[in-house]
Amino acid sequence: MATKPEGLLLLLAVALLLSSSLALSFQDVLADDSRSDPEQRLQQCRQQCQQQQQQRGQRQRMQCERSCEKQYQQERQQREREQQGGNRDRAARRYEECLQQCSEQGRHGEKQRRQCVSRCEARYQEERRGQAAEFEETINRKDPEQRLQECREDCRQSEHDRRQEQQCEQWCEVQYREEGGHRKGNPQRREEEREREQEQEKEKEHNPYHFDRQSFRWIEKTEHGDIRVLPNFLEKSKLLLGIANYRIMVTELKPRGFVLPKHVDADAFVYVAQGRGVITLICQDNKETYELQQGDIIKVPAGAIRYLANKDNEEKLVLIDLLKPVSTPGLFELFYGAGAQNFLKSFSDEILEAAFNTRGERVQRLFGQQKKAGIVTASEQQIRGLSRHASEGRHWPFGESKGTFNLLRKRPVHSSRRGQLHEADGNDYQPLKEHDIQISYANITEGSMIAPYFNSRATKIAIVVEGEAYIETICPHLSKQRQSRERQGRGQEGEEGEDQGYKRVRFHVRRGSVVVLPPGHPTVTVASSGEHGKGNFEAVCFEIWAEKNEKNFLAGKNNVWKQMEKEAKELAFDMPAREVDEVLQAQSDQIILAGPEEREGGGGGGRRRDMPLLELATAFM
Template sequence: MAFKIKINLNLHLLLLFLITAVCLALASKDPELKQCKHQCKVQRQFDEQQKRDCERSCDEYYKMKKEKGRNYESEEEEEEEEEVENPYVFDDEHFVGQIETGEGKIKVLQKFTQRSHLLRGIENFRVSIVEANPSTFVVPTHFDAEIILFVAQGRGTITVIKEKRGSFELKCGDVFRIPSGAPFYFINKDEHRKLKIVKLLQSTSVPGHFQTFQPAGGENPESFYTAFSWDLLEAAFKIPRDKLERFFKQQKPGTIIKASREQIRSLSRHEEIIPKIWPFSEGETERPFNLLKQHPCQSNKFGRLFEAYPDEFSQLRDLGVAIAFANITEGSMVAPHYNSKSMKIAVVLDGQGGFQMACPHLSSSSRRSGRWSEREEERKGERTYQKIRGRLSRGVVFVVPAGHPFSVFASPNHSLQIVCFEVNAYGNTKYFLAGKENIVNKMESIARELGFNTPGREVERMFKQQEEEFFFPGPNQQEHEWADA
């Protein structure tokens, strides 16, 4: 009887120890196998067989834990591999919010940090594209976001309500600022052509998120008035509930609706109602300006670049955002360069081409492992670069962080038109890596010689061969080859 009690006691002790060993294993993460076995050996109440059983249990537990960890890491690596594949280029599948009616559509690009934490510098910005069919009306709304819009195609009239109502004509190339919270609506007054608008939104409530608020509507879109109780609305409007219900629950056919010729003509009649003369000069700062009517900052037979900076245009000033439009002729390219401070958000309006960028965050080793570890690279004293590639076509969005060398080129048979929003534009400088104004040509001869470990004259010949500035003849490739760039 005493022998059985002793066996049972030993079994209980063994079970208790195994539980303790497992807990220690969990707490100490992976060096615990050796410790687990050591604990088995030093237990005086265990005989030799029990010690062997205990060590075998350690092995089985460790094997199970390691296998589970490998499966988890494999899944995690697959997810991160997708992230590092190319976190800087966005196409149709990355537009997550979309409103579509028979008269047009509005689509919103996903939050940048949803794609990659490397883009957290522009977490507070979103991109939206609006397309309205001919002779249509986009219903009144306001956003909890500052908006800079660029008219990519067509012509219309936009009305914004601040202290007073202001209505302005919009045409291709116009840039316009809509303050956060200001109600606005617009029309496509062209009877034959779509109105296409690209918007950059900077959220003012929740970083990277914005909401639309619409006063008019039924079920689609819903009016924000209906969120209030009927007794509150009765008191606010001094109108009986039954009339309010009928009024606010009328079904609307969507955010973008057809308008008659007479309605379009009436809404167009009120353009530019803000006085232009002193002392009403404040109205001048609110008017659209046309980017394409500015003097191009770069122009030759290979392309043209128009830019507007916040220190020159009051509509951009307090946001610190610059806007640019590039038209690259077929078969041409933009000089490899980088921005010192600004982060570029570019939207392809038309054409086809390619994009390449040097990225130190996604080195070849991190790409293979599916992990980005800047700290590990710094510890090893290594810095390698991954060539980021992207195909460019209408609707594609790509991002270029500050300091990252990049270039864009048009395909041999198509020109390329791009509108760019540059965040953090104050004090930004473009540094060119090739062409007439490249940075190497501005170095002393001995600095070039030491830096490239090549005689100074040879370095000079290499970097002075290209005499064009900013826009060059592009890569000499066949049509099927550029698409892989």
């Protein structure tokens, strides 16, 4: 029987009324009392979506749930930003109160005041680091699997053609892999990863020379990039006292990210580990702007205002800073001149009005308009404007400037099918000479290794930028026997066959790890291969006190032992010199050698293949 037009109109009116009612109830859930928890509102919203499915179908329910999730994420991020901002404000107020107390103590002497200021700065930095770590943990709480599914769904719902949709989903996969999510779907992989992490935790407990990526503390963490810093080396061990006044800072900028103007109370040597960008340095009446690309080195003097941008639309810009504080040894601070954290807002209103000869409200608007902190995003037109005057050489008042120097364009000091080693010193770039620093870059193929060697004077700080490796270093300081002797004041010679107190420390490193290699400590680096291989192993190294340093290789064609006289060899090793030379001259390569798994021939059988890497080298010492 046909339905009358009046009946159809009535049914349509009922459907519209029901749809409006559901939509209003959905908005009511999202606009619920702000005191309720965002997770609770999310669950209520999803329940409403399930009710909608009964009336409108599966597709509408999915769209409804995506709206719930989007609203939930916005609420949570807003709450996190408000909490983070509130924490920073409280930390800043406590810092100002502490400095005020120091000023009062100044009446009792300048030394007491300086000590007080140092304590205030240390406490403030610790609070900021703790807040940043807590914030990082909060925003990464969502499971990578969930983020992957949401990302794919967004790609499918966007108004793209099929090719654009595929590119979008590929981008989702890349983000997922970077988060380590590819390990979550495989139980065996998860178990292997768990075992490796447990081993690495044990290594960290007994190894003062290794810092993993988690050792860094966040200074800035935004959607456009981040800045993180390694703790003072002395916090890890008193064995690192010699480099306690140096710090490592890493800046990562996403495409078109822009770091707001700031200055640092530390001299900085900056290495461009990835990407391309533009940096501007300003001091009184002077400005220099330089294009940056992978391999560039540039010195940023203490107090120079700097800002930089990522010029690439796809690749990150990654900078590694070696900092040497000039105010308080081992401590430094970023002074932002713009943005939500800018220091100018801390001056009193009357001071700002007088300084800028402008009404207070206009000054406050100028320094309060930018609500974001640290890192923002720039348009392509703004990036082009920032680059317009790049590479214009001008006199630099802090000392002679040569702009940038590209390490990777210099001919490598060693190159073979197993890898390359690039080095830059004071003869290449004058600022390196002034600070007695050398910067090097190693690129080692999978399965190859750097021959056992030690530095005579320089302390090496290596930052892994790609790949994985394991390192063995020989350290006398960690020997229990050595520590026992020092406590007991024993100085007598050891008995025949007694352990002389050398301890082999072995640890695994990957992208983001930092390693400290003290002078005199024999070391081997082996690029990982096989299941855990990640392509070539690449590391940037800062060597401090490098001008008179000598690298002494203990194995390879250029090993130092070959210079010994025949008689010295016989006396040292208690065997005929001919037999000693058979071992010393067996290796035809130098500097970068085949690793344990790659070595061909195996002369000596499985026993030599299974020997610890430094067993032979340390037998010579």
